Amino acid sequence: MFKNLHILGLTLLCAMLASCSQTDSSNTSSADSGTKYVMVIHGGAGTILKSTMTPEKEAAYKAALTKALETGYAAIKNGKTSLDAVEATIHVLEDSPLFNAGKGAVFTHDGKNEMDAAIMDGSNLKAGSVAGVTVIKNPISAARAVMEKSEHVMMAGAGADKFAKQAGLEIVDPSYFFTQERWDGLQKAIKEDSTKSVLDHGNKKTYKLGTENKDYKFGTVGCVALDNKGNLAAGTSTGGMTNKKFGRIGDAPIIGSGTYANNATAAISCTGWGEFYIRSVVAHDISALMEYKGLGVAEASKMVLDKMAKLGGDGGLIALDKKGNIAMPFNTEGMYRGTITADGKIDVQIYK
Template sequence: MTQPFAIAIHGGAGTILREQMSESLRSDILNTLEKAVRAGHQLLTQGADALDAVVAAVTVLEDSPLFNAGKGSVLTHNEMVEMDASVMHGATREAGAIAGVRHIKNPIQLARDVLRHSEHVFLIGEGAEQFAFQQGHVYTEQDYFFTERRYEQLQNMKQQDRFALSEAAYQSGSAEQEPQSEYPDDKKFGTVGAVALDQHGNLAAATSTGGITNKRFGRVGDSPVIGAGTIAENGNVAISCTGMGEYFIRYAVAGDVAARMRYLKEDVHTACETVVQGELKTVGGEGGLIAIDGEGDIHFAMNSSGMYRACIDRHGQVSVKIYADE
């Protein structure tokens, strides 16, 4: 009997409102999410490892300008792109993470290379890029990542002398004060991720992000931090988070959910909801996560109005959604 396999992905959680979403943008987002989840699922169908499946799915999202990772990454205060990513394999608890890279097209693939080919777990900045080039990654100019959308977001943040804990260009003030944006999801926390269970019973997780608009001083959020934004433990759970990174680090969100499942024997739904809707929400930590357990049960948890998400469950059913009430 074949071991069940499944995969889930996210493209960020946050303030995502129906009335502000154009049909064309909605269609583009849904199509890209489905393309990404199918890319990962195809590998699982062929018997591939869960790690390669989550990396394949996240790569599709990194290659799209719609999401804050890879091509669509937001800009720092110095008008640069600095990207973070991590992966974890549940069988061995091996992990690979990178932060502050500027010239790597697909940071998630570099994170996998750190896991497989480095004696270290976490590489940053120039050192991470030196390792990348040794591994055959091609130097990618900053121009590749530049989009007018992200540049406009940055200028708005600079004018208000603020940075955004989300990719939001307009996080405070009344609706009347906010400039109209072609992208109403600009109040969404910019992260993409994937979790999967393969035919061999292995769990894996992957998370990638461009961080926050107008960030300074080499700021790093939860996405590359194992136990905060990413975790995978065979027989237990794989998790990828999206939200206010500082809170997800402080409350070790991914690790907290995993610990509740391991030690309290909570199911994936209970553990995720307890953490995301409980203490995290109480302290103002907006966001969400995706999780899959050792049986292939998938859960999406969020305390925001929406989260771009998709999955192909262990029965082969495809689901692609945006809003929290779906």
Template sequence: MDTTKVRPYLFILLVFAIPLLLIPVIKMAKNDSQLLQEPPAQTQKDTLRGDYAIIIHGGAGNFTADDLSEAEKLAYKKALFEALESGKSMLSSGKEAVYVVENVINMLEDDSLFNAGKGAVLTHEGHAELDASIMRGYDRNAGAVAGVRTIRNPISAARMVMDSSVHVLLSGRGAEAFSRTVGLKQVDNSYFITEKSQKRLKVSIDKHGTVGCAVLDTHGNLAAGTSTGGMNNKRYGRIGDSPIIGAGTWADNQTCAISATGWGEYFIRLGVAHEISALMRYEEVSLEGAAHEVINKQLEQLGGYGGIIGVDAFGNVTAVFNTTGMYRAYYDAQGKQEIKLFLD
């Protein structure tokens, strides 16, 4: 047999046969690598749905209608209404949820009625120390600042930590230095101090209130944010739940966006905001049902008090609290709007 004639055919056979034999091996390797990879992150939704929802709060506490004058009631309702209308206007024009949250909370931080930004309660030494956090639902990215004294709008600093750093939580002087590098407005600590906050410190009136906002935008994305002056007469650099992602703030497009207010130590221990989301995700409980389970059962069993506001992926909103009052306002995806101060 003439082997010189066979060799070319053997070569051609090997060239075509070897790749065919390797296909199963390549597929197995590919499948193994896919098993080792984490599931892909959620992507931002871009399709305009048209409907949107927003809910805001100005703090929860054991106050009743008898504790406020008619002028004070009107002032709180006016502030909540203006913040709500601003948020609605942004949402109706297609603005992203996270920027609506930031804008609404900016307004509440600038209003001395609330325990956030200007008008925040004071530390034992007479300073204002502020905390804030923000989170968006489509990629669960988040940012927060804690114990800051010179940043005019802490929620904006939290948003910049989320968008312009690799971190989630910055504190104290480091957070302030970062805020200067990104061009945020700085103020002297005296800017935050009001006659009302000084009086509260002298008589040790505690106010756990805080401000927050949760939003579903017209693209189907959720976001939430929280800002606070913390606990009146606090010491030792105490930090509550407001800047803690999963305790005071949470957002996940698959479940809900949450902002909390109340006795922060208990909210941290329970991971309140994330616990509500987890019940929705794993137990298929509604937003309303999950919020009641966490606030009216789990929180009360520990001895804590306060409440949450939330919105789910369908534009349903809720405000659940175990105190006698919570300053709150909302507009839901069905077009219903309300502003309330006390327990119904």
């Protein structure tokens, strides 16, 4: 009898400890709450502090994220595919000057806007992406056109712009992408760069050309969605890194690094210091851990983000699995993010 009581006591203690160790489902996974999510979005991760945010700007960000979620949710409720929902949602974010994508894209060192985007269909692993495009109003639509209207997966530069025009997408003058805030950000970045010295020897830090300005890289937008037929899709769109040089391309348009979707595992979209996401193949690594080791979406996402952080990278990601469980880990001060459940409940967050 006493032995049975002892065993019962240990069982209860273990259950209590397990309960205490669970991670907040609003930021990682809905597996414990039983909530089914149908869409998750992000608008970039980085040094986002409430102390430096005006109430007006915070309200503007929340309104834009809410509108994006409502747009994608409406598509899903009306029976459209997860691909349709992702594209429509990202259009809202690309059309807003608040985010580093489309209208709000940052400037390169030469004062141009060069945008990247990717989209992927989890039902068949088809994908499309564009990099370094300059005149396409909504790069995410160009990525989808590459996937559906060409035999290729990725197009870049002038060729991608030409293809988008032939595909019937909306083409704009490069001046459309000008915003004063992004232009001022470029001038600040150039000024700070000019005060740095390149040191190849000794114990002082070496500044490699075109890879610094880590505080000027954030604002990428992304969306992952689960439709009524159980199909997943992911999309990511970005203007890249302020003051980027030499035709630099980040992780967003690289399938498996910044964007990935597979019905068997999850849909993932990343935001952060792209070079590290490329080297770590973050999005596919999460999917692989889920497929080969049977990890849940929250555990796999955290493990991969932690592994990337050890290399020196920072940022965040959103992930949604086939059961509607989510993960939204980030290792920065904040990440613009939002979710919507199957019953239409919206939650938008900014800070850690």
